[in-house]
Each structure stands twice: as structure tokens, then as C-alpha cells.
Amino acid sequence: MANESLQPADELSVTMILADAAQVADGKLSVLGGGIAMVAPKPQPLALAFIVRVPWSRAGDALPWVCELLDAERMPVMAGDVPVLVNGEVTTGQPQGWPESQPLNVPVVISFNGLPLQAGATYTWRLSVDGFSDDAWQLPFSVAPQPPASA
Numbered sequence: 456m457a458n459e460s461l462q463p464a465d466e467l468s469v470t471m472i473l474a475d476a477a478q479v480a481d482g483k484l485s486v487l488g489g490g491i492a493m494v495a496p497k498p499q500p501l502a503l504a505f506i507v508r509v510p511w512s513r514a515g516d517a518l519p520w521v522c523e524l525l526d527a528e529r530m531p532v533m534a535g536d537v538p539v540l541v542n543g544e545v546t547t548g549q550p551q552g553w554p555e556s557q558p559l560n561v562p563v564v565i566s567f568n569g570l571p572l573q574a575g576a577t578y579t580w581r582l583s584v585d586g587f588s589d590d591a592w593q594l595p596f597s598v599a600p601q602p603p604a605s606a
Contacts (some may be wrong), residue, residue, distance in 0.1 A: 472504050484562035520582060525579045532578065575599070
């Protein structure tokens with residue numbers, strides 16, 4: 456499932472996707488099993504991938520980002536005593552010959568080997584970039600119910 460924020464050319468925009476796996480290589484995003492809206496009720500590898508479209512006017516700026524996992528009540532999901540939260544920074548230069556009207560894409564991947572998810576629950580990844588967040592920068596997903604135990 457992907458979300459996209461449509462904004463004027465001078466503002467940041469983001470596309471997010473949940474996948475089985477993803478990686479960034481040579482400035483490109485490669486996704487395996489992308490578009491997940493429901494995950495199995497067991498610990499498994501997952502990747503949250505997003506592309507930040509940086510307007511030319513912001514190229515060269517260091518833009519901090521924070522991505523947090525929220526439960527159905529919009530409260531942070533905890534892994535022990537700490538919230539499930541990842542942060543980093545996106546930066547891009549101004550490539551020679553690049554049209555100033557065209558934003559620069561910066562792909563980011565966050566990989567997990569297992570998250571503290573409960574069967575039958577719903578969650579949302581919420582992203583903020585440079586202190587700004589948008590409703591479109593949220594990615595909801597569900598966890599399948601636990602199958603009944605066989606007799």
C-alpha cells in the first residue's frame with residue numbers, strides 16, 4: 456500500500472510502501488513483495504521504504520526525518536521500554552544539468568527482522584521530515600488474526 460502527498464513544487468513530498476524486503480543502490484529503490492497491507496501474525500522480516508522528493512530549492516539541505524510506529528489508538532508502539540522509532544537524514548546535491556523545476560528523489564529503506572506486533576491489530580507508520588508531517592505521510596497496515604490451534 457502506498458501513500459503519496461501531492462504538493463507544490465517548492466515543498467517536500469513523500470511516497471511510502473511496506474514490503475517484504477527493499478534496498479537502495481546507486482540512488483535507486485529496489486522492492487521485493489511491495490504493497491503489503493496485511494502481515495502474518497508471526498515475527499518476520501519487513502521493510503518500510505519511502506522516497507522523499509526534495510525540491511531543487513532545498514537541494515543540499517540536511518533534512519532530518521523521524522518514522523514512528525503507532526497503534527490503533529495513535530499511541531507509540533513500545534519494544535520493551537522504548538518506542539519503535541527510527542530516524543535519519545536525507546541530503547541531496549544539485550546535479551549539473553538537472554532541471555530546476557524537477558524535484559530530486561531520495562530513497563530510504565528501514566529494514567526490520569521482527570516487530571512487536573499483535574495478531575488482529577492495526578498499526579500506522581507515521582513519517583515526519585524536517586519537522587513537518589502530512590496525513591499522506593502515514594502508512595496503515597494490519598496484522599492477520601492468529602489462526603486457530605489445530606486439535
